[in-house]
Amino acid sequence: PTTFFTIANQKGGVGKTTSAINLGAAIASKNISCLLVDLDPQANATSGLGFEKEEGQSLYQAILEEEKADSKVRETSTKNLFLIPSEVDMAAVETELANSKNYLVRLRETLRAIKKSKRFKAVIIDCPPSLGMLSMNAMAASDFLLIALQCEYLAMEGLGQILSVLRQLQEAGVNPDLELGGIMMTMYDVRTNLSRQVASDVRQHFGKDVFSTMIPRSIRLGEAPSFGQTIFEYDPLSAGAIAYQELSTEVIKRFKLK
Amino acid sequence: PTTFFTIANQKGGVGKTTSAINLGAAIASKNISCLLVDLDPQANATSGLGFEKEEGQSLYQAILEEEKADSKVRETSTKNLFLIPSEVDMAAVETELANSKNYLVRLRETLRAIKKSKRFKAVIIDCPPSLGMLSMNAMAASDFLLIALQCEYLAMEGLGQILSVLRQLQEAGVNPDLELGGIMMTMYDVRTNLSRQVASDVRQHFGKDVFSTMIPRSIRLGEAPSFGQTIFEYDPLSAGAIAYQELSTEVIKRFKLK
């Protein structure tokens, strides 16, 4: 079967895209076929993997006209890693879907054929920094929600909100099987009290839900996307590369991807 | 007269809220009355200034029912700095306004009485990480757009988009007087090539539009909001506090606030 993951958090700049790209690449490097769906109109996962932003390459039309997503899948420079790119027009989905029927499950319908084909073992959906139509559609289409959480105070503020959206989607019957897959701690800076404090608070609250691997703050992770490369292509021995490899081992084990 | 500023950037986590709070506080410390409007449903400026999130304290009702904003103004612990708080319900504005008439100038109408009263010399509006209804309303209500730009590659990606929204609002006659007020470089890390590279690229492209003050990456700026304090209350001699004081001097001069 194919397991669908949404990486979300309405707080901006917490490492959603960086995690989608590098967790996806690390999973793919272990011979597990992985599809990345860029659902953010900023299309950072698209440019971070070296793609230009072209009109018509995203799921925008497919979501609005209830078409299939298959033709949008592209190969990336990483073996076993595939991408459905995004584009600026995606932003229009937020308002255009607002009045249509079954507006929460449009993405799930669009990705249905991909799910049935079992072509990929894992699908990871990168979301914009909001809890609007796009992120809700991603969660409605997924088996697990992965929350990227920066080790800084402001990052904790919004956790309650995204977890209440998760509960609403379950209880409303939109996606009763959706579960919290885990919390990925990102930009952990071992030198600061704040990081340590936040990390220990989060573990106290969420226990086993928090992945034990912490992604360190590492400038190489910030540099890699400017070359359109994953961290494994850019600097495979960096602290960031090692951390995402470890995180992928945890994710593969927890969700039995192999 | 009162000068209205919007701090926006659809890229998340680039220092919009941190700049709104601390630039506002620095301006206020120079005896210039300043109102901060939190337009982000995450309400980080609200909690960063020590306020609880309470239902009904934001402009949500006032925007939808075309009422005045005056009664929502609160004093903060910083003299001359006032706040209109936000709340989670603000997120509903994105879809609820979509079908109403004059949906782009609703905030401008709500703040009209505040503008006429000349009670404040400067009004700073903090925006969510998107270019939806809330950010468009903020830009339609403002004299100047201030873009917070993180000194990292991914942060440059979206500049073209927000500048094209600025042009559209001007050319459509929604706000012909809106200008780009400046670009604030945030989280500058002098130790990394990436920061230096991004900063020099941006200055090459945008010249005088870029403020000469760069806000350094400083953990104290990340810690202050967890105590509900501005950087001046938390650690007035930190690099972050000094930089925001300097930035405020530039802003006051450039826009003749004194």
Ligand SMILES: Nc1ncnc2c1ncn2[C@@H]1O[C@H](COP(=O)(O)OP(=O)(O)OP(=O)(O)O)[C@@H](O)[C@H]1O
């Ligand atoms: N572990 C890390 N160490 C250092 N920099 C990082 C790390 N993770 C991400 N970054 C950088 O921080 C910035 C924010 O990361 P990213 O864009 O992945 O966050 P995001 O949550 O996807 O943002 P948005 O909310 O805009 O979608 C980027 O410039 C990225 O390169």
Ligand SMILES: Nc1ncnc2c1ncn2[C@@H]1O[C@H](COP(=O)(O)OP(=O)(O)OP(=O)(O)O)[C@@H](O)[C@H]1O
């Ligand atoms: N100069 C700085 N040095 C270090 N940390 C900073 C700095 N500026 C902001 N931060 C921290 O980085 C994170 C993002 O900053 P902030 O919340 O101000 O960005 P934002 O653009 O308002 O985010 P959002 O897109 O979610 O609204 C916060 O945890 C904040 O405390």
Ligand SMILES: [Mg+2]
């Ligand atoms: Mg992203």
Ligand SMILES: [Mg+2]
């Ligand atoms: Mg903010």
